[in-house]
Amino acid sequence: MEYGTEGALGRGAAGRIECRSVRKTYRDAADGTEIVALDGLTLDIEAREFLTLLGPSGCGKSTLLNILAGFERPDGGKVLLNGVPIQRPGPDRGVVFQDYALFPWLNIQQNVEYGLREKGMNKAESSPIARRFLAMVGLSGFERRFPHELSGGMRQRVALVRVLAIDPEILLMDEPFAAVDAQTRIILQEELQRLWMQTLKTVVFVTHSVDEAIYLADRVTVMTARPGLVKAIVPIDLPRPRDSTSDAFNRYRRDIAQLIEVESRKVFAAAAA
Numbered sequence: 001m002e003y004g005t006e007g008a009l010g011r012g013a014a015g016r017i018e019c020r021s022v023r024k025t026y027r028d029a030a031d032g033t034e035i036v037a038l039d040g041l042t043l044d045i046e047a048r049e050f051l052t053l054l055g056p057s058g059c060g061k062s063t064l065l066n067i068l069a070g071f072e073r074p075d076g077g078k079v080l081l082n083g084v085p086i087q088r089p090g091p092d093r094g095v096v097f098q099d100y101a102l103f104p105w106l107n108i109q110q111n112v113e114y115g116l117r118e119k120g121m122n123k124a125e126s127s128p129i130a131r132r133f134l135a136m137v138g139l140s141g142f143e144r145r146f147p148h149e150l151s152g153g154m155r156q157r158v159a160l161v162r163v164l165a166i167d168p169e170i171l172l173m174d175e176p177f178a179a180v181d182a183q184t185r186i187i188l189q190e191e192l193q194r195l196w197m198q199t200l201k202t203v204v205f206v207t208h209s210v211d212e213a214i215y216l217a218d219r220v221t222v223m224t225a226r227p228g229l230v231k232a233i234v235p236i237d238l239p240r241p242r243d244s245t246s247d248a249f250n251r252y253r254r255d256i257a258q259l260i261e262v263e264s265r266k267v268f269a270a271a272a273a
Contacts, residue, residue, distance in 0.1 A: 014202045015081050015092060015169035017045040017068060023076035024063055037063045039227035040077070048200040052213035052220050054256065056264040060228025061206045065174050068204060069095050081170065091119060093170040094163030098178050100155045102147040108158045109134065109143035115166040133161040137191055153184035157191065164195065173205045177212070189215055193240065210260065214252045215242050222259045225266040232259050 024038040037060040045051050053061045066072040067079055070089040079086045081093070102111050109130045116126035134143060137157040147155055156176060163171060177185045193216060196203060207213050213220045220234045234256055238248055 013092075013167070013169045014047045014200060016047040016202070017043075017170065017204070018080040018083075019043040019045075019064070019077070020079075021077035022064070022067065022074045022079060024060070024067065024072065024074050036227040038067075038074070039229065041223075041229050042077075043221065043230055043233075045202060045204060047202055050196055050203045050205065050216055050218045052205045052207055052217040053223060054207060054210065054213050054220055054260060055223030055228065055231075056225050056260065056267045057208075058226050058267065059223045059263065060226060061223060062174055064228065065095075065172050065204060065206055068170070069093055069172050091115075091166060092168055093172055094166060094168035096156075096159050096163050096171070096173045096176045098175045100147065100152075100159045102155060102158060102162075104147050107144050107146050108139065108150070111147070111158055112162045112165050115162060119166060129165055133165045134158070136195070137161055151184075152180045153188060156180060156188060160188075160192065160195070164199065164201075169202060171201045171203045173203065175206050175208065178208070185212075190241070192216065197240065210253055210256050211244055214238075214249060214256065215244060220252075220256055222256060223263070225263040225270070231263060234259075 020042055022038050022041045023036070026035045026037060027033075028035055041060070041064065053064065055061055063072065067074055068086065070086050070093065073087070102108075103114065106114065109127070112130035112133055113126040116129060117123075131140070131143060134140060137160070139154065139157060142150065142154070147158070150158070159176070177188045180188065189212060205213075205216060214236055217236050220236060221230055222232045222234065223229065224231045234252065236252060238252075243249060
């Protein structure tokens with residue numbers, strides 16, 4: 001793999017995703033009933049787009065992300081990446097989880113190098129790339145530290161650049177900043193936005209935070225209460241970096257919060273029935 005202007009923080013490959021009538025069901029282990037997580041979801045995600053997924057708990061956001069990653073298969077419909085069905089995990093999709101998912105027995109440079117070595121690079125090739133990515137998120141000097149020696153925010157930075165270093169076409173993020181404190185979350189959002197504006201990867205980002213979704217996204221996709229469908233897609237027409245105190249930002253906040261409130265009330269009503 002060659003890393004130049006278009007690789008190590010340049011604008012490399014970015015994929016387009018098509019979801020067509022996607023259905024996914026689970027079997028409740030307690031009583032054997034069928035749970036329909038997604039039922040006919042259709043959504044297009046354009047190349048180099050930053051798309052956020054919002055919706056009430058249990059609406060199928062993470063299920064959809066797992067299908068895009070290839071960790072799960074839909075029961076119906078199809079999901080295509082650049083016109084090819086997604087059937088299994090692959091290096092064209094990088095996943096960032098909420099719980100960091102770092103290898104505790106490797107130092108942070110070795111964690112970032114891991115995916116590069118899996119793709120066939122030798123140590124002489126992977127080491128400078130790992131150091132470069134760690135420097136970009138302010139972690140120069142920490143290369144030999146182990147994950148348990150870092151703060152939550154620092155661990156999440158490592159998790160992010162470990163995925164970016166392998167240069168995937170798609171970046172899939174499942175509430176990656178939910179476990180950190182509010183101030184660190186803001187810093188990580190700013191870091192992610194900065195890195196995305198340099199790489200313009202296709203990003204699908206699951207969150208429960210309306211503010212986070214608006215701050216990061218080109219488009220916010222609001223999902224219905226289970227079974228999950230697309231309720232609304234809201235294009236965010238704001239310049240970057242975004243001011244979360246502006247009148248325009250507040251209008252988006254009110255409109256999207258109202259959409260989610262309607263779906264959340266359905267969840268409570270179903271639970272009470």
